[in-house]
Amino acid sequence: MYKALNSKNEPFSDELGGNKKSEPPYQKKFAVVNPCRMCQPMGAVQALLGIEGAMPLIHGSQGCSTYMRFQLCRHFREPVNVSSTSLSEGTVVYGGEENLIKALETIKIQYNPTLIGVTSSCLTETIGDDVEGIIKKFRESYLKNHGEKFPPVVSISTPSYSGSHVEGYDKTIVSLLENLTLPPESEHDPDMINLIPGNLSPADVEEIKELIKLMEINGIIFTDNSESLNAPLTGSVEFLPSRGITLDEIRQAANSKITLTLSQHASSGGKLLNKRFGVPHAILPLPIGLENTDKFIETLSSLNYVENIPPTLERDRGRLLDGMVDSQAYTHEQRLAIYGDPDLVTGLVSFVVELGMEPSIIATGTKSNQFQEDIKKITAKTSYDPVVINGGDLYDLHQQVKKTGADLLMGNSYGGRIAVAEDIPLVRVGFPIFDRVGAQRICILGYKGGLSLLDQLTNTIIQYYYDEAGYEL
Numbered sequence: 001m002y003k004a005l006n007s008k009n010e011p012f013s014d015e016l017g018g019n020k021k022s023e024p025p026y027q028k029k030f031a032v033v034n035p036c037r038m039c040q041p042m043g044a045v046q047a048l049l050g051i052e053g054a055m056p057l058i059h060g061s062q063g064c065s066t067y068m069r070f071q072l073c074r075h076f077r078e079p080v081n082v083s084s085t086s087l088s089e090g091t092v093v094y095g096g097e098e099n100l101i102k103a104l105e106t107i108k109i110q111y112n113p114t115l116i117g118v119t120s121s122c123l124t125e126t127i128g129d130d131v132e133g134i135i136k137k138f139r140e141s142y143l144k145n146h147g148e149k150f151p152p153v154v155s156i157s158t159p160s161y162s163g164s165h166v167e168g169y170d171k172t173i174v175s176l177l178e179n180l181t182l183p184p185e186s187e188h189d190p191d192m193i194n195l196i197p198g199n200l201s202p203a204d205v206e207e208i209k210e211l212i213k214l215m216e217i218n219g220i221i222f223t224d225n226s227e228s229l230n231a232p233l234t235g236s237v238e239f240l241p242s243r244g245i246t247l248d249e250i251r252q253a254a255n256s257k258i259t260l261t262l263s264q265h266a267s268s269g270g271k272l273l274n275k276r277f278g279v280p281h282a283i284l285p286l287p288i289g290l291e292n293t294d295k296f297i298e299t300l301s302s303l304n305y306v307e308n309i310p311p312t313l314e315r316d317r318g319r320l321l322d323g324m325v326d327s328q329a330y331t332h333e334q335r336l337a338i339y340g341d342p343d344l345v346t347g348l349v350s351f352v353v354e355l356g357m358e359p360s361i362i363a364t365g366t367k368s369n370q371f372q373e374d375i376k377k378i379t380a381k382t383s384y385d386p387v388v389i390n391g392g393d394l395y396d397l398h399q400q401v402k403k404t405g406a407d408l409l410m411g412n413s414y415g416g417r418i419a420v421a422e423d424i425p426l427v428r429v430g431f432p433i434f435d436r437v438g439a440q441r442i443c444i445l446g447y448k449g450g451l452s453l454l455d456q457l458t459n460t461i462i463q464y465y466y467d468e469a470g471y472e473l
């Protein structure tokens with residue numbers, strides 16, 4: 001059960017939806033109205049789609065994979081394959097072993113993937129299928145019968161009732177490293193790092209890759225959807241991700257000199273590599289805005305002993321600063337309601353505070369103490385006392401927007417209805433974005449991404465509050 005808290009960790013919404021004395025408050029504590037998060041396997045599938053030649057397989061009913069394909073296709077506007085073990089009433093009673101084995105065999109024959117990622121679902125977690133045991137038995141009998149090994153299969157336990165897509169992504173990285181990564185060969189490779197960025201848009205992953213390259217570092221990205229989910233039109237349809245992190249790279253991850261995780265909530269993979277193979281691990285905030293990007297670049301430069309930051313980066317940083325000065329008259333003290341994944345929201349709050357804006361409502365659907373602490377730390381530098389909705393839903397967000405007011409909303413497309421109802425603009429970031437094109441090209445990371453987000457924010461304010469107010473052009 002969630003509790004909506006303000007920045008002092010106190011409940012804030014006793015009267016939510018109620019009409020004070022005349023009506024009892026709407027008791028929604030036992031239900032979620034318009035969730036502000038996705039289901040666990042969705043995060044797992046997104047991570048798997050950044051692996052070259054991998055096929056996600058949902059062990060559950062067909063509806064789960066249809067829902068995920070639907071969300072992914074309308075966000076990325078790419079053909080996305082998500083297979084299913086297609087459970088029915090009978091398999092719910094007798095177990096899904098037969099379906100899982102048939103699905104593995106069919107996928108191998110039809111697609112011959114480099115890897116199959118089996119993610120469980122609410123249904124199979126509830127009936128208690130031993131997915132790992134079934135896979136192990138199947139692989140042994142396949143080797144015996146065919147005289148060759150079946151492609152690698154990793155299983156990821158993703159019951160949606162005990163976590164969101166954020167945990168799904170994290171668990172997938174852990175499963176990949178746990179099952180595939182080999183012990184280090186000798187010394188760590190001085191030029192190689194592992195980078196766990198969290199669930200990002202292809203354009204943001206591309207920007208991270210670009211920054212690493214500029215700092216003369218080679219990175220293994222867990223996982224790299226920059227090309228698989230933002231592919232050029234070539235006339236042929238790819239049934240499996242044709243680019244992304246390779247199996248060999250995953251196997252070699254213990255040779256890297258460090259793992260950098262850009263997410264407080266997807267850090268288990270880095271911790272595992274550290275514990276098992278002694279690979280040093282550092283967690284950084286997502287490089288959104290000036291301070292966080294500076295921190296990222298400083299860390300990269302310390303790893304590679306680069307004394308002078310490349311001129312391109314100096315220029316891009318200067319351009320972001322210039323943009324901040326140019327926009328200041330419009331952005332200053334504008335009140336924002338920001339919602340989405342905890343790491344994304346934390347990064348956005350940090351950036352808008354740098355812009356002199358006021359994040360008055362800060363919400364995430366994935367409950368997290370770390371999130372609460374991070375937000376407290378960032379807003380402690382300001383005179384604002386924002387309402388923090390930690391583990392709430394869009395109903396809570398809407399009620400709070402009605403109560404406290406906001407000039408702008410910032411988050412995924414699901415906030416569109418709140419924007420219309422309250423007559424405020426929505427700046428679209430995060431996942432999913434289905435009511436606009438180009439979600440896969442939205443870049444908000446690094447200096448360049450920050451500038452693009454700043455322009456979008458400022459132009460939205462100008463269009464909404466100046467043009468519509470009859471401002472003379």
Ligand code: SF4
Nearest residue numbers: 039064067121122160
């Ligand atoms: S929440 Fe559960 S039942 Fe619904 S799509 Fe996700 S895994 Fe399937």
